[in-house]
Amino acid sequence: MLFKPNMYQKNIYDINYDKLKKQKIKVLIFDLDNTLALIDEEKCPQKSKELIKKLKKDFDIYIISNNEKERIKPYQEELKIKAVAKARKPFTKGLKQIKKEGYKKEEMVMIGDQLVTDILSGNLFSIKTIWTDPLGQKDLKITRFNRWLERRILAYYKRKNILKKGVYYEQ
Numbered sequence: 001m002l003f004k005p006n007m008y009q010k011n012i013y014d015i016n017y018d019k020l021k022k023q024k025i026k027v028l029i030f031d032l033d034n035t036l037a038l039i040d041e042e043k044c045p046q047k048s049k050e051l052i053k054k055l056k057k058d059f060d061i062y063i064i065s066n067n068e069k070e071r072i073k074p075y076q077e078e079l080k081i082k083a084v085a086k087a088r089k090p091f092t093k094g095l096k097q098i099k100k101e102g103y104k105k106e107e108m109v110m111i112g113d114q115l116v117t118d119i120l121s122g123n124l125f126s127i128k129t130i131w132t133d134p135l136g137q138k139d140l141k142i143t144r145f146n147r148w149l150e151r152r153i154l155a156y157y158k159r160k161n162i163l164k165k166g167v168y169y170e171q
């Protein structure tokens with residue numbers, strides 16, 4: 001099941017990171033838009049800033065975004081983390097790049113709000129994936145087709161009892 005995440009939580013603040021630590025996860029890879037921040041937030045929101053600061057004690061943190069370098073730069077600088085821009089998820093080159101920094105696949109987790117980019121890229125790369133609901137209602141224009149596709153996948157998964165929007169789970 002290419003689009004099925006290992007975990008599904010309402011947002012990044014609800015994820016049980018202690019559990020990930022126990023599962024020997026070393027690197028958390030976040031999507032940016034609608035995962036870490038709203039699409040029109042030019043700077044990192046306080047809540048995400050505090051979370052990342054806390055998580056940095058236990059994990060290495062990366063951002064992988066399909067968005068431009070200019071969009072990601074303020075986050076990268078403020079949070080002092082590494083990032084991959086224009087990653088073209090669901091392609092896995094960004095994840096490959098991070099793995100090369102010295103991680104095993106079982107130590108990596110991809111976290112994001114889109115099944116057809118974030119979750120698919122993680123699943124194609126055979127790492128753990130965590131899906132979240134989008135932080136805001138507003139999406140980037142480029143995301144509209146992805147959401148349409150996502151709704152169709154979700155309708156199928158719901159019918160097959162695989163995954164249901166709003167029914168969160170851990171693994």
Ligand SMILES: [Mg+2]
Pocket residue numbers: 031032033034035112113114
């Ligand atoms: Mg996103």
